[in-house]
Amino acid sequence: MKLYSMEFKRNSVIALYLVTKPQKDIVNSSSLPMGKSQILPLLKFVRKFIDENSLICCYDEINALKLIVSGKDQLKLKQKSSTVVLKVYNEEYYLIGRVMVPDNYPSSAVDIQQVETNFTTPFYTHMIAQAKEIARRCVEAPLNPKPNAAPFVPIPSMEKTLLFLIDCVKRLPFEECPFCMEKCFPSDAKLLERDPNSPNHIERVYCGHVFHQGCLLEFMKQPPFGNKKCAKCGAKLYHFKWSQSDKKAEARWAQEQARDRELQEVSDFLK
DSSP states (O other): OHHHHHHHTTOHHHHHHHHHSTHHHHHHOTTSOTTSOOHHHHHHHHHHHHHHOGGGGGHHHHHHHHTTOOTTOEEEEETTTTEEEEEEEETTEEEEEEEEOOTTTTTSOOEEEEEEESSOHHHHHHHHHHHHHHHHHHHSOOSSOOTTOOOOOOOOOHHHHHHHHHHHHHHGGGOBOTTTOSBSSOSSGGGOOOOTTSTTOEEEOTTSOEEEHHHHHHHHHSSSOSSOBOTTTOOBOOOTTOOOOHHHHHHHHHHHHHHHHHHHHHHHHHO
């Protein structure tokens, strides 16, 4: 029975599933002749079952995800290739991707591949990078663990990873810009601004909230300077497109104010 136990150390779900659903198949199988050796036929049956149902190690996670997806959303299982195809929709926006489940799951993380979406490149990059980071943290111990922390044990990564992607697709199209209070994402995905230099280009700041680029830059140029915070969560605003120090920003604003006063004085004089 040593070989039998080795097959199940991937996930306790396999052993539980085999004890419940296929039990009758094993007992009633004609390949198990009564009165003769049955261990080898039993192991062959188990081996075949695992080969044909490679995603059984994610059985609980898949069931939990099926309760989340709705409407046009789909969660398709590809047992032969050990992959799950996720299709998530939110009106005009969508994300489709394949999730590869490794042979030694859950000791190794799932891998996201062949992603297709109509979100702009910055959001696509963020969603996939963050999803992979979530999966990595499930299986790799932190570099600086907390004092007296329990020994690290890998945990399943599929559900956490896909829940993040589903949340992004369902939430982002309804996000409002904190400055103009209008939806950042247009109802028609075809009208989504993809020019990174456009004021209507949608930017994501460090805290995770989204803004129109023009609104964000205009806000950063205005006083008070120093420790500007997100209107939604109170976190300090940070974005790679805004690299000016507070002193530089304040000095530039002062120069613009002085120039505007001079132009106003000239205009008043000419009147």
